[in-house]
Amino acid sequence: MLITIPDVLTAGQVAEARAALDAAEWVDGKVTAGYMAQMVKENLQLPEGHPVAVRLGEMVLAALARSPLFMSAALPLRVFPPMFNRYTGGGHFGTHVDTAIRATASTGQRIRTDVSATLFLSAPEEYEGGELYVEDSYGAHSVKLPSGHMVLYPATSLHRVAPVTRGARVASFFWVQSMIRSDADRTLLYDLDMAIQRLAVDVPGNPAGVQLTGVYHNLLRRWAEM
Numbered sequence: 001m002l003i004t005i006p007d008v009l010t011a012g013q014v015a016e017a018r019a020a021l022d023a024a025e026w027v028d029g030k031v032t033a034g035y036m037a038q039m040v041k042e043n044l045q046l047p048e049g050h051p052v053a054v055r056l057g058e059m060v061l062a063a064l065a066r067s068p069l070f071m072s073a074a075l076p077l078r079v080f081p082p083m084f085n086r087y088t089g090g091g092h093f094g095t096h097v098d099t100a101i102r103a104t105a106s107t108g109q110r111i112r113t114d115v116s117a118t119l120f121l122s123a124p125e126e127y128e129g130g131e132l133y134v135e136d137s138y139g140a141h142s143v144k145l146p147s148g149h150m151v152l153y154p155a156t157s158l159h160r161v162a163p164v165t166r167g168a169r170v171a172s173f174f175w176v177q178s179m180i181r182s183d184a185d186r187t188l189l190y191d192l193d194m195a196i197q198r199l200a201v202d203v204p205g206n207p208a209g210v211q212l213t214g215v216y217h218n219l220l221r222r223w224a225e226m
């Protein structure tokens with residue numbers, strides 16, 4: 001499932017993040033890439049544990065905790081501390097799949113990457129190219145969102161970032177270990193949750209709403225890993 005979560009950050013938060021990021025010292029993005037990805041990756045990153053990355057990462061995590069859509073779509077168990085990247089001057093990231101298991105630099109805690117996230121911090125008109133292409137069985141989907149918006153996609157999917165031929169594309173990226181490992185199962189729960197919420201608005205007080213909520217929680221109880 002590929003899902004857009006609008007307005008994760010406010011315009012003020014995006015401006016604050018950009019001011020700090022535009023003044024920061026960036027390093028070659030190959031430092032966190034696996035062997036295969038190193039050959040196709042050409043971008044800049046803030047090092048893990050960089051004070052700006054830590055401060056802005058906490059801002060992103062706090063925003064995610066307030067987002068019912070993120071909670072419903074990702075069903076997070078653990079969230080990797082958000083990282084930050086910058087593509088400019090033809091920078092790109094060729095087709096790759098994200099590393100399955102990652103350890104955080106600060107605690108060494110390992111996270112299984114079930115869901116990948118990109119939070120856009122540049123407005124689309126600030127740069128040319130830089131689309132995220134995510135492949136699934138229906139083909140490749142192009143993603144380029146307004147600043148402050150985020151996309152979630154299965155970490156199991158092949159994906160790439162097209163070369164940025166003008167301006168700079170700044171984003172936050174991270175991974176989620178979900179309580180629901182399978183993208184198909186997670187999608188079912190998300191669809192069920194959305195239907196229950198729609199029912200509560202369209203037919204308030206209908207007993208089927210309680211029954212379906214029970215089904216949702218019983219499926220979650222059956223499938224959740226913690």
Ligand code: NI
Binds near residue numbers: 097098159
């Ligand atoms: Ni990736």
